[in-house]
Amino acid sequence: MEEIIIVKGLTKTFILSAKQQKIEKTNVKVRTAVNNLSFSAYKGEIFGLLGPNGAGKTTTLRMLATLIKPDSGDALIDGYSIVNQSGEVRSKIGFLTSELKLEEFFTPNYLFDFFSALHGIDSETAEKRKKEMFSRFGIDKFAEVKVADLSTGMKQKTSLCISLVHNPDVIIFDEPTNGLDVLTAKVVTDFLVSLKNEGKTIIVSTHIFSLIEKLCDRVGIIIDGGMFVCDTLENVCQGKPLEDRFFDIYSDYCKREDKEI
Amino acid sequence: MKRSSAIITIFKKELYRFFKDRRTVVAILLPGLLIYVIYSVMGGAFSDQFGVDNEFKPNIYSVNTPESIKALTASAEIELKDADSGQQEEIKTQITDENCDLLIIFPEDFDKKVAEYDPTSGTEAPGIEIFYNSASTNSTTAYTMITSLLDSYESSMTNKFDVNHSADIKFDLASERDLTSAIFSMLMPMLLIVLLFSGCLAVAPESIAGEKERGTIASMLITPAKRSDIAIGKILALSLLALISGASSTLGIILSFPKLMGGAVELNGAVYSVTDYLLLAIVILSTVLVLITLTSIVSAFAKSVKEANGYVTPIMIIAMLVGVSGMFGNGASSNHMLYAIPLYNSVQCMIGIFSFDINLINIIVTVAANIVLTALGVLVLTKMFNSEKVMFNK
Numbered sequence A: 001m002e003e004i005i006i007v008k009g010l011t012k013t014f015i016l017s018a019k020q021q022k023i024e025k026t027n028v029k030v031r032t033a034v035n036n037l038s039f040s041a042y043k044g045e046i047f048g049l050l051g052p053n054g055a056g057k058t059t060t061l062r063m064l065a066t067l068i069k070p071d072s073g074d075a076l077i078d079g080y081s082i083v084n085q086s087g088e089v090r091s092k093i094g095f096l097t098s099e100l101k102l103e104e105f106f107t108p109n110y111l112f113d114f115f116s117a118l119h120g121i122d123s124e125t126a127e128k129r130k131k132e133m134f135s136r137f138g139i140d141k142f143a144e145v146k147v148a149d150l151s152t153g154m155k156q157k158t159s160l161c162i163s164l165v166h167n168p169d170v171i172i173f174d175e176p177t178n179g180l181d182v183l184t185a186k187v188v189t190d191f192l193v194s195l196k197n198e199g200k201t202i203i204v205s206t207h208i209f210s211l212i213e214k215l216c217d218r219v220g221i222i223i224d225g226g227m228f229v230c231d232t233l234e235n236v237c238q239g240k241p242l243e244d245r246f247f248d249i250y251s252d253y254c255k256r257e258d259k260e261i
Numbered sequence B: 001m002k003r004s005s006a007i008i009t010i011f012k013k014e015l016y017r018f019f020k021d022r023r024t025v026v027a028i029l030l031p032g033l034l035i036y037v038i039y040s041v042m043g044g045a046f047s048d049q050f051g052v053d054n055e056f057k058p059n060i061y062s063v064n065t066p067e068s069i070k071a072l073t074a075s076a077e078i079e080l081k082d083a084d085s086g087q088q089e090e091i092k093t094q095i096t097d098e099n100c101d102l103l104i105i106f107p108e109d110f111d112k113k114v115a116e117y118d119p120t121s122g123t124e125a126p127g128i129e130i131f132y133n134s135a136s137t138n139s140t141t142a143y144t145m146i147t148s149l150l151d152s153y154e155s156s157m158t159n160k161f162d163v164n165h166s167a168d169i170k171f172d173l174a175s176e177r178d179l180t181s182a183i184f185s186m187l188m189p190m191l192l193i194v195l196l197f198s199g200c201l202a203v204a205p206e207s208i209a210g211e212k213e214r215g216t217i218a219s220m221l222i223t224p225a226k227r228s229d230i231a232i233g234k235i236l237a238l239s240l241l242a243l244i245s246g247a248s249s250t251l252g253i254i255l256s257f258p259k260l261m262g263g264a265v266e267l268n269g270a271v272y273s274v275t276d277y278l279l280l281a282i283v284i285l286s287t288v289l290v291l292i293t294l295t296s297i298v299s300a301f302a303k304s305v306k307e308a309n310g311y312v313t314p315i316m317i318i319a320m321l322v323g324v325s326g327m328f329g330n331g332a333s334s335n336h337m338l339y340a341i342p343l344y345n346s347v348q349c350m351i352g353i354f355s356f357d358i359n360l361i362n363i364i365v366t367v368a369a370n371i372v373l374t375a376l377g378v379l380v381l382t383k384m385f386n387s388e389k390v391m392f393n394k
């Protein structure tokens, strides 16, 4: 199996501003969000990043998407380094996270064209892809409505389509079903499965166990910025529900931390 | 091919965004409209207050009106109503109450006394008494009308010589060109700088800090489009928008200027040649690039539009001071080196152009310096777009 994403020792710390310290009621100036994290994802699989709130999932994915730079470590995506070849990495991946917003004044139709152009896609290909994607997600019904007037679900569908204008081989989705009802969530998960069947590699982060169980081939469990377990879904679960395994793993982690103190 | 298309894509998107949103269109065009309305209203108020109303018919009573004066007022179309000396007190009360404008009392046999009077005799000249009310505009106007009429009547009787009598000869040898250039070179540089700057203020914080605040810039940063292309596309589009805003303000001033001055000053922009205007346009263009680059960089530091507007205000004040400095200089500076200083160079070039004192080297130095500065600014802005500390500071 070909390793298409290789993450090696990624570390990211944030310096907390005085304001952030006040909000979080802490005197710590530096927060380690991701700590020496390594894993690999194979071509054509769906890899799930599972972890509690604040574990460092979003930070890891932002680094992979070259939005922020790691303090140390590197990752290769299809052979390109996220540190030194960020331009190439950006054209290889499609990234979806709640931080990336669409301009409210524009329509889904305009935004699709705009991002296609920024990706350097010729208008004919873009037009074909837009038709396909918009009808798949039912965006054609509100393609000419300003983003400001769309519902949360409509916005999320639009964001998803726009993150994939360039038909990337590697897809990085941070909590893709957040805020969606079961019907819309199913459209999204079905879509991810069909992308996998096309041979694409997908990384999703979530704290929803059922999503991982339904979708993922392999799963990595992140706790406190570190990769705790990373294996196939079967090996991680060992015949138990994922949720139960997670609690086992989490209590192991706590015990170990206690020992170290 | 791909490179230039990202610049154009960003450029078009910025223009589209500003013209699609009614609020931003208003922000761009409103200053010009406001200037036009305010100046026109101010001009109208001035002429109401100080101008002589052509329709105005003063209500004047006169005692012992002599024939000569009757003829004089009749030719000036001013009506004098005859009154008895017995009515004097009653009319004076009316003037105080502003029901009547003026009371003129001539001595009896005025014409005869004037004809017989010898100024060298040392005796007192025949006197006219005029009662008026300085609190009433109508009364004051009537007073001025009558006294100037009487003054000119008096000087025509003792006329020994005239000064500048002929209406056909142009005695003031100042050309239209000199007057226009004196006023334009004093006012226009400062006005243009301020108007262009407010044009930048209407667009740069919104486009740069606004996109940061709303999280839409991050969506562009994850595309393979070069960050330098994003910076260039934005700067070019914002410059065009600032120019449109500046042009709208300038148009507002030009259209309302005659109303403001009430035709008191004859300014004629036609004294400048096409070349003058072309050079001016080049200077303005390069100035806008500098201003937009500056305001964009400052806006990129800010976390929100509000914060950006706060940061930009001190720069606006400096720009205004540089503009004002041009009003007190003695024409354009001749030191080429000084034309490498941004803003100052623009003001000096404008003064030079408006006062027909064009130095091509100075203009070339100015434009070159401004373009170099803009290029450096693009590099800085690109660095900022690349910096997560700047783009994602919370």
Ligand SMILES: Nc1ncnc2c1ncn2[C@@H]1O[C@H](COP(=O)(O)OP(=O)(O)OP(=O)(O)O)[C@@H](O)[C@H]1O
Residues within 6 Å of the ligand: A014, A015, A016, A020, A031, A032, A033, A051, A052, A053, A054, A055, A056, A057, A058, A059, A060, A207, B394
């Ligand atoms: N810009 C930042 N400045 C300071 N601290 C940050 C910043 N971004 C993230 N962190 C911190 O880093 C840690 C990891 O955050 P991250 O968003 O990666 O978690 P997550 O796993 O995505 O959590 P969630 O499930 O809640 O989305 C958290 O403690 C968070 O407070």
Ligand SMILES: [Mg+2]
Residues within 6 Å of the ligand: A057, A058, A059, A174
């Ligand atoms: Mg997260």
